[in-house]
Amino acid sequence: MSGLALIITFIAKFEEGGFLVFIAIPLMIKICYTIRNHYQRIEKQLAVTPHSKKQDGQPHFSESTSRTVVVPVSFLHRGTYKALSFAREISKNVVVLIVDINPQTVENTCKQLEELSWGLKVVILPSPYRSILQPIIEYVHYLDRLQDQLVTIILPELVPAKWWQHFLHNRTADAITRVLSWSEHIPNQARIIINVPFHVKN
Secondary structure, three states: OHHHHHHHHHHOOOOHHHHHHHHHHHHHHHHHHHHHHHHHHHHHHHHHOOOHHHOOOOOOOOOOOOOEEEEOOOOOOOHHHHHHHHHHHOOOOOEEEEEEEHHHHHHHHHHHHHOOOOEEEEEEEOOOOOHEEEEHEEEEEEHHHHHHHOEEEEEEEEEEOOOHHHHOOOOOOHHHHHHHOOOOOOOOOOEEEEEEEEOOOO
């Protein structure tokens, strides 16, 4: 039906610019396929495997509990694995935040985190309206008030190989940095937010 509508528009409106749809539609399809292929390549590179764990090295964990470190994750991949490892090197008190958008993904991620045996505290944040940012902001502010100091945030950051790929990643991390750099609950303090980069290819 879409193809038929495209042909009719092309014939009926050719002199009024109908020919442009034959340029625009294939171009849009090409862009969509390019983005999909990019995400598929990134997913393969980010997969956590025994080989990738050996390649990323064994972390040296801290026993200090003086500071709470929060790490928001969507699922466990090599980027979040590296960020969690860095968080544990800073503090023993690491809180992993998972926003419950997909129950199956949440269940799998919790199982993978438990298998790490790193002593991580996993907090699942409900999100009835499928918002990712708001539940994280509210929980971080809750921890700020609870501890009377700004908690430290560790953000996994994917570093793409090409400039245009930056528009496809790290949007939530950028928003978290903008919103949570300061807190009205504890004024005159700047929050420590650390981005842990993971470079991907292609």
